[in-house]
Amino acid sequence: MKGSRENGAAPVRFAHGSEAEFARILDFYGIRWEYEPRSFPLRWDGRGRVTESFNPDFYLPDLNLYIELTTLKQSLVTRKNRKIRRLRELYPDVHFKIFYGRDYRQLLLKYGLRPAGVPTHAEGPASR
Amino acid sequence: MTDPGGDIREILLTREQIDDRVGELATAIARDYADRSPLLVSVLKGAVYFLTDLTRRLAIPVEIDFMAITTYGSARAQSGVVRLIKDLDVEITGRHVLLVEDIIDTGLTAGYLLRLLQARSPASLQICTLLDRPYRRILDTLEIAYRGFEIPDRFVVGYGLDYREQYRHLPFIGVLRDEILSDAVAHPRAPER
Secondary structure, eight states: OEEOOGGGOOOEEOSSHHHHHHHHHHHHTTOOOEESOOOEEEEEOTTSOEEEEEOOSEEETTTTEEEEEEOSOHHHHHHHHHHHHHHHHHOTTSOEEEEEHHHHHHHHHHTTOOOTTOOSSOOSOTTO | OOOTTSOEEEEEEOHHHHHHHHHHHHHHHHHHTTTTOOEEEEETTTTHHHHHHHHHHOOSOOEEEEEEEOOHHHHTTTOSSOOEEEOOSSOOTTOEEEEEEEEESSSHHHHHHHHHHHTTOOSEEEEEEEEEOGGGOSOTTOOOSEEEEEOOSOOEEBTTBOBTTBSTTOSSEEEEOHHHHHTOOOOSSOOOO
């Protein structure tokens, strides 16, 4: 799925429709963004090679903020939550936010839209 | 007035709670803006009820003005960026401006409005919001000078807040039943909040 990008750069190919929609929302309100600009190594093997990493979906340079959209099934969200905890341990100075399926759905409801392909009920941590 | 359609799952803020808090906000604003005659700017349509009640409780002279902008959903098919539907009637250069909002969620709308207003060189520019729902805040740097209530991560309606143009007239702020939201369909004319 292609989307536009600031400064006349080449269109971005998004992995999921929710990411394209989120990018359009940011564009709408004049917020600059970059798509998956950086990979954060999370684990290494004995030889120092990266065995696990995390690529946040968006970086908002004017806000110095990374955003991850997660509209996955609960089983996959659990795995991603584990990676995010690791990310926060290793990179405490990185500003990072995660939008779960519920957050994304509420965001679109605010605009009177129905998110395509997003489960109806909450997927965030039970403690929210 | 109650909820005639039974669409409200829970009343989050009663009319009395809102009245009391609006009075407290008015007292704080009157104190801070004494002798400055602020211009209260509000965005149609969601904040109209709040602005009306707030100004009636203010003990200092104020002026009011309104703006209207397209929201993402309403303008998605027509334009890729926010459009100003109605601009202010007065010049704000050198004025003390207080932006009055019904709710701040991601902060994207408020951030846009602040940039727009700041470019016109007001003497000061601050935000007053009745509701602050910070869970999905993207613009963390947004400074809120006057905050009515911080509310939980629920979809709320009433006291000016709508869902697809309904429920604005309710005198309280309530949580909409999940079934109403589950019935949501893509709609070409999204609500202006």
